Amino acid sequence: MPTNFTPSRDIPDLARKVILITGGTSGIGRAAVLSLAEHNPSHIYFTGRNAQAGAEVITEVRTLAPACPITFIQCDLCSPRETIRAALSKHFNHSSRLDIFIANAGVMAIPHGLTPEGYEVQFGTNHMGHAVMMKQLRGVMARTADSNDVRFVALSSVGHNMHPPGGIQFETIRTADALGKWANYGQSKLANILYCKAMAKRYPKIMSVAVHPGLVRTGLSKSIRAESMVMSWMSWLMSSMYKSPEEGVYNTLWAATTPRGELTTGGYYEPVGKKTAGAKACSDEALADKLWDWTEEELKDMEEL
Numbered sequence: 001m002p003t004n005f006t007p008s009r010d011i012p013d014l015a016r017k018v019i020l021i022t023g024g025t026s027g028i029g030r031a032a033v034l035s036l037a038e039h040n041p042s043h044i045y046f047t048g049r050n051a052q053a054g055a056e057v058i059t060e061v062r063t064l065a066p067a068c069p070i071t072f073i074q075c076d077l078c079s080p081r082e083t084i085r086a087a088l089s090k091h092f093n094h095s096s097r098l099d100i101f102i103a104n105a106g107v108m109a110i111p112h113g114l115t116p117e118g119y120e121v122q123f124g125t126n127h128m129g130h131a132v133m134m135k136q137l138r139g140v141m142a143r144t145a146d147s148n149d150v151r152f153v154a155l156s157s158v159g160h161n162m163h164p165p166g167g168i169q170f171e172t173i174r175t176a177d178a179l180g181k182w183a184n185y186g187q188s189k190l191a192n193i194l195y196c197k198a199m200a201k202r203y204p205k206i207m208s209v210a211v212h213p214g215l216v217r218t219g220l221s222k223s224i225r226a227e228s229m230v231m232s233w234m235s236w237l238m239s240s241m242y243k244s245p246e247e248g249v250y251n252t253l254w255a256a257t258t259p260r261g262e263l264t265t266g267g268y269y270e271p272v273g274k275k276t277a278g279a280k281a282c283s284d285e286a287l288a289d290k291l292w293d294w295t296e297e298e299l300k301d302m303e304e305l
């Protein structure tokens with residue numbers, strides 16, 4: 001359990017590692033791209049919707065780490081699965097390798113809505129969009145893991161504790177507003193933890209862990225701050241508790257690069273590197289299996305690479 005993780009000192013040489021980070025255009029994901037780029041990876045791919053922000057991150061990487069091959073993949077996690085698949089297919093195929101997949105992109109307590117495929121929008125973004133990517137990429141990751149240390153790091157949140165009674169209410173996933181928007185966030189972030197557990201059980205060679213980054217000053221809470229005077233005031237009161245993205249990324253970087261022996265696959269970690277049980281529902285293996293089976297059924301028309 002590290003007490004003084006320092007990325008510049010503790011991240012090893014990442015030669016030959018191919019890395020994919022979702023939501024690398026801002027906040028914690030952007031900080032992850034910039035930090036990992038300085039450690040000699042073979043290639044960093046990062047995703048987001050905002051092409052302008054993607055170009056700006058590439059410019060920053062060219063200054064910090066000119067030799068780092070880097071590619072922005074424009075991709076909305078709410079898109080229909082075929083759109084996500086097409087965006088990734090240009091860069092990953094049967095003979096590719098993928099060493100580190102950081103499922104970081106996320107939204108929090110945004111207004112009720114449905115994705116084009118009819119999923120509640122937070123569950124659609126935070127869980128389903130990443131599950132679509134994982135369904136496509138897990139074959140590549142599993143093959144890479146035959147002779148390499150391969151990791152799946154999912155950004156969850158202490159906010160998973162706001163999940164509705166029972167953990168995941170499957171009957172609400174295809175409705176926009178059966179739950180409040182915070183319960184929807186909690187449900188999606190619990191799904192991130194349970195999906196890691198399910199991955200760990202089915203793909204033991206892939207090290208799958210979920211992390212909470214801490215409270216981090218990013219764009220995530222912008223919509224909440226704009227929502228009301230009370231939320232804006234509470235946000236101001238709490239502002240001294242927030243970390244910068246450069247520090248808020250530490251737990252992600254630790255999980256992605258610390259010696260493999262320090263991690264337990266299927267585990268959930270608070271910053272930095274503290275293995276934590278999380279809410280009771282996080283240990284519900286039957287619920288993790290149910291989420292896996294439900295997700296597989298939803299994506300049964302998709303093929304792995």
Ligand SMILES: NC(=O)c1ccc[n+]([C@@H]2O[C@H](COP(=O)([O-])OP(=O)(O)OC[C@H]3O[C@@H](n4cnc5c(N)ncnc54)[C@H](OP(=O)(O)O)[C@@H]3O)[C@@H](O)[C@H]2O)c1
Nearest residue numbers: 023026027028048049050076077105106157216218219220
């Ligand atoms: N900040 C915190 O205090 C905190 C606490 C607990 C957990 N987390 C978790 O940390 C992760 C990163 O959040 P952050 O704080 O860095 O927030 P952020 O600054 O708002 O960044 C979110 C990222 O996700 C991407 N994204 C959002 N919706 C997307 C969509 N539909 N399709 C594709 N990409 C999408 C955004 O890219 P585009 O705008 O380019 O699409 C952006 O790069 C989230 O999973 C969040 O739940 C954060």
